[in-house]
Amino acid sequence: MAEDDDPQAPAESLFEAPPMGEQERMVEAILFASADPVPVSDLAARMPHGSDPAEALAHLRKRYEGRGVQVVRVGDAWAIRTAPDLGFLMHKEVVEERKLSRAAIETLAIIAYHQPVTRAEIEEIRGVSVSRGTVDLLIEQGWIRFGRRKMTPGRPVTFVVTPEFLDQFGLESARDLPGLKELRAAGLLDNRPPPGGPGDEDDDGEDGDQSELFEE
Known part of the structure; x- marks a missing residue:
């Protein structure tokens, strides 16, 4: 009997996590669409069972190094933000609603x-x-x-x-x-x-x- 036909062989998990490349895309989409930084726990809650958002973030952060936008940590959360050296390009879009004394x-x-x-x-x-x-x-x-x-x-x-x-x-x-x-x-x-x-x-x-x- 062929190995694939062995009834004792473990069945493939119905909750197998997506490939890491797909997890990166998911994290990227969530951060891009969110105006506020997103905690890892929130990423995990939105992604398929078995996903590793922390590892996906590490890969995504490295992939964005040197780009116009970067994946940055803000406290205990993560966000996609403009690279610091390109901040001057955004000045025209910044509206100062109230100046602090x-x-x-x-x-x-x-x-x-x-x-x-x-x-x-x-x-x-x-x-x-x-x-x-x-x-x-x-x-x-x-x-x-x-x-x-x-x-x-x-x-x-x-x-x-x-x-x-x-x-x-x-x-x-x-x-x-x-x-x-x-x-x-x-x-x-x-x-x-x-x-x-x-x-x-x-x-x-x-x-x-x-x-x-x-x-x-």
Whole structure:
């Protein structure tokens, strides 16, 4: 009897995963159609049983190296984004709906570099009080969110940056934020002294000392 006719031979699985090349195409289609970064768990839920989206992502990321778009990691998720060196081509399509105040930018920077951080810690670093409007604006923008409460008297709430913040600035994680020297070289940081003392409010137009924002 031929081997293929052996009734004891194991039957071919009805749930055999697609070839890796086909899995790459599936991952590519999902990322291309999604406006937001997609976690590996979501990819696995959409793909056929037995697929390996993590391996497909690794192959896809390598295939896109040096291309006009790249497969990038954003926190715990993945997305297809324009190559950083070609970002200037997109400038005409970027619409700035609302410009952040200097107080909001400083508060956002402190949260990004010191997270998880409480309101009191933000005020200590800036040297001025943080208005509720500044925090509410950053939450509305989707760039910060509430973190865990600190195990200190009063159990103050903390703030952390969101995956949307990382995606907006092309960062894989908060560890990829530029250092103090890089910010100064880019003209994004100066050493102007603070115009007022700790009693100043950030919503009255006063600004804190930027030189204390980023500690190396």
